[in-house]
Amino acid sequence: MLTAVINAPAIQLSGVRKEFGSVVAVDGIDLTVQRGEVVAFLGPNGAGKTSTIDMVLGLSRPTAGTVEVLGLEPRAAIARGLVSAVMQTGGLLKDLTVRETVAYTASLFPGAAPVDEVLDRAGIAGIGDRKVGKCSGGEQQRLRFAMALLPDPALLLLDEPTTGMDVEGRRSFWAAIRQDAGRGRTVLFATHYLEEADQYADRIVLVSHGRVVADGSGSEIKALSSGRTVRATVGDAAAVGRQLQAMAGVDRVEVRGDTVIAHAKESDAVARHLLTSTDARDLEITAKGIEEAFLSLTGDHDPSRTGDATDAADRQEALQ
Numbered sequence: 001m002l003t004a005v006i007n008a009p010a011i012q013l014s015g016v017r018k019e020f021g022s023v024v025a026v027d028g029i030d031l032t033v034q035r036g037e038v039v040a041f042l043g044p045n046g047a048g049k050t051s052t053i054d055m056v057l058g059l060s061r062p063t064a065g066t067v068e069v070l071g072l073e074p075r076a077a078i079a080r081g082l083v084s085a086v087m088q089t090g091g092l093l094k095d096l097t098v099r100e101t102v103a104y105t106a107s108l109f110p111g112a113a114p115v116d117e118v119l120d121r122a123g124i125a126g127i128g129d130r131k132v133g134k135c136s137g138g139e140q141q142r143l144r145f146a147m148a149l150l151p152d153p154a155l156l157l158l159d160e161p162t163t164g165m166d167v168e169g170r171r172s173f174w175a176a177i178r179q180d181a182g183r184g185r186t187v188l189f190a191t192h193y194l195e196e197a198d199q200y201a202d203r204i205v206l207v208s209h210g211r212v213v214a215d216g217s218g219s220e221i222k223a224l225s226s227g228r229t230v231r232a233t234v235g236d237a238a239a240v241g242r243q244l245q246a247m248a249g250v251d252r253v254e255v256r257g258d259t260v261i262a263h264a265k266e267s268d269a270v271a272r273h274l275l276t277s278t279d280a281r282d283l284e285i286t287a288k289g290i291e292e293a294f295l296s297l298t299g300d301h302d303p304s305r306t307g308d309a310t311d312a313a314d315r316q317e318a319l320q
């Protein structure tokens, strides 16, 4: 593996801002990713994840601030084969086999890693003779991963790499990535799958509206948003919702039909109030998961992310 500037971080973003006309996609991000870290860039749609990754890949330039990759300008780092990306779609010919695809790509890289080695590292050595068109979405992503490994990059970037994959595809894709990262490669991946970030990254950088709103391990992110969720069915949910909102220690209240949901540090007090002063039934108290932490921290109350039917199946799958 080539080294660029000795001891330079894998990624260094300083005051990075990206504007598209009047749209501010990235609003002053400072971020250092050390070598060997596996970092999830987690945020809702439009948070600025792709815009940031594009700048790290040298595909676009910041409007303000600086981006350094292994101590170099992004384009210089790419030109030296230090950075690879796994894209979500495109770039595959369905009539070639898996092995032919990797061998063809390898022929374009002077000094590429051996084809069998990258197939093995991507966990697709057993399907080398399969036509790409017959591969599942997860297998195709592992093939893109194998191709990205050919230059033996120090830094691997993945922009929502598991979108559209089923649970098993996602699991085996991440198993291959994690195993490879164990050898010291730096990985930065964008995702809006909260559990995926929690499960597969050492560190989560939570972005919202072009800014970093939290940065830490999965458990630190969850701890930042400590508290519990109290849910109950009540006769007049709107009125009870207003009562709960006025209580000390209650962060946020949602009313959905005849259900009231309170996110609170003082969950016992909320439960006591519901059971003694209202007609609440079916009371449930749960610890906040990372999804709740995400909502609390980003203040993202977009209904499509909090239980809208169109997104629910996708989220359910992501949470398995």
Ligand SMILES: Nc1ncnc2c1ncn2[C@@H]1O[C@H](COP(=O)(O)OP(=O)(O)OP(=O)(O)O)[C@@H](O)[C@H]1O
Residues within 6 Å of the ligand: 020, 023, 024, 025, 026, 043, 044, 045, 046, 047, 048, 049, 050, 051, 052, 192
């Ligand atoms: N080329 C562009 N021209 C105009 N606006 C853009 C362009 N690229 C991105 N944006 C806007 O910048 C904001 C950030 O977009 P970006 O794609 O970086 O977010 P994201 O976090 O990757 O979202 P997603 O999860 O949907 O991919 C959005 O409001 C988006 O509409």
